[in-house]
Amino acid sequence: MQQVVCRKWGPPQGLVLEELADPTPGPGQALVAVAAAGVNFVDALFVAGTYQIKVPPPFTPGSELAGTVLEVGEGVTTVVVGDRVLSSLGLGAWTTHAVVSAAALTPVPDGLDLPRAAALVQSYCTAWFALTRRTTVSPGETVLVLGAAGGVGLAAIDVAQALGARVIAAASSPQKLADATAMGAEATIAYEDEDLKTRARELSGGGVDIVIDPVGGPHTEPALRAVAIGGRLLVIGFAAGSIAKIPANQVLLNNRSIIGIDWGAWAMRNGPEQATLLAEVLAAVSGGRLHPSAPTKRPLSDAGAVLSDLLERRLRGKVVLTPT
Ligand SMILES: NC(=O)c1ccc[n+]([C@@H]2O[C@H](COP(=O)([O-])OP(=O)(O)OC[C@H]3O[C@@H](n4cnc5c(N)ncnc54)[C@H](OP(=O)(O)O)[C@@H]3O)[C@@H](O)[C@H]2O)c1
Numbered sequence: 131m132q133q134v135v136c137r138k139w140g141p142p143q144g145l146v147l148e149e150l151a152d153p154t155p156g157p158g159q160a161l162v163a164v165a166a167a168g169v170n171f172v173d174a175l176f177v178a179g180t181y182q183i184k185v186p187p188p189f190t191p192g193s194e195l196a197g198t199v200l201e202v203g204e205g206v207t208t209v210v211v212g213d214r215v216l217s218s219l220g221l222g223a224w225t226t227h228a229v230v231s232a233a234a235l236t237p238v239p240d241g242l243d244l245p246r247a248a249a250l251v252q253s254y255c256t257a258w259f260a261l262t263r264r265t266t267v268s269p270g271e272t273v274l275v276l277g278a279a280g281g282v283g284l285a286a287i288d289v290a291q292a293l294g295a296r297v298i299a300a301a302s303s304p305q306k307l308a309d310a311t312a313m314g315a316e317a318t319i320a321y322e323d324e325d326l327k328t329r330a331r332e333l334s335g336g337g338v339d340i341v342i343d344p345v346g347g348p349h350t351e352p353a354l355r356a357v358a359i360g361g362r363l364l365v366i367g368f369a370a371g372s373i374a375k376i377p378a379n380q381v382l383l384n385n386r387s388i389i390g391i392d393w394g395a396w397a398m399r400n401g402p403e404q405a406t407l408l409a410e411v412l413a414a415v416s417g418g419r420l421h422p423s424a425p426t427k428r429p430l431s432d433a434g435a436v437l438s439d440l441l442e443r444r445l446r447g448k449v450v451l452t453p454t
Pocket residue numbers: 169170171172252253256277278279280281282283300301302303306344345365366367368369370371391392393394440441442443445447
């Protein structure tokens with residue numbers, strides 16, 4: 131088997147692809163032949179050693195995968211050899227073969243291909259958690275999505291639309307805005323060139339009801355200033371690298387709310403509720419209500435280059451790493 135290994139915290143170019151003996155599943159575990167492993171922003175933070183959870187090297191990055199069960203360990207009854215499965219495992223997904231607790235495997239519904247299955251859990255569960263558990267969306271409300279062509283951004287457009295909202299997408303380039311439009315955004319803002327607050331107010335007819343903010347930095351405050359009466363700003367991440375300081379009067383005005391979204395920590399602490407959430411997402415995908423895009427496929431050996439592209443804002447949509 132081959133796996134990507136981080137031997138030292140630092141820039142992604144330091145990642146190496148290593149050859150190992152094939153593993154054997156222990157009791158309660160299954161060996162999965164990985165077809166695709168998702169790439170997420172958090173992987174770059176783990177590799178840099180800047181995430182709030184610091185994992186000492188060596189470790190294999192990658193938080194989600196999909197593949198086929200090759201072998202099961204003693205006592206496993208929930209999956210059998212040949213099953214198509216996905217898993218959200220935090221670390222260790224960037225590998226050709228993964229030993230995973232059988233309890234952490236979810237069947238991939240018929241009709242959903244493995245690359246899409248590998249790429250959707252983190253982005254879609256975050257967006258679904260945000261818009262169905264941390265707040266709710268009423269049909270006809272306007273949702274402004276920042277970083278709209280990123281993983282969380284595209285998922286948020288899809289989820290918001292499925293819930294009956296009208297979506298305004300903000301991103302940094304015409305290509306990214308075109309991706310957001312293809313996902314269903316009705317209007318777009320080039321937020322590096324246009325005034326985000328003014329355009330969001332104009333396009334929404336006075337103010338947006340919800341902001342999805344996985345970007346932070348200079349965009350959070352103007353987005354908050356565009357929030358209508360009773361609106362909510364959902365703080366999801368800080369891809370821009372800095373954490374905005376918010377003037378508290380901007381929360382008071384219009385009776386706005388700022389809501390924190392920490393899907394990862396919630397999912398770890400609330401296994402049964404996360405299983406329900408994921409089942410809702412997969413049912414919505416199978417039923418044609420959600421439409422995750424096909425991810426770009428890159429070989430495992432490109433892991434470092436892919437993370438560099440992500441950090442340089444060159445990626446559009448989701449990428450999966452596939453066995454070389
Ligand atoms: N709270 C949670 O539960 C949760 C769950 C998942 C992810 N997250 C967080 O959400 C954020 C986005 O994750 P993701 O997987 O969607 O990432 P992604 O696919 O890389 O998208 C991030 C987007 O941020 C924008 N961006 C602005 N400045 C950037 C910069 N300096 N470097 C990189 N990107 C920049 C980019 O869009 P433009 O170029 O258009 O600006 C990019 O498309 C991350 O901070 C991640 O840790 C949080």
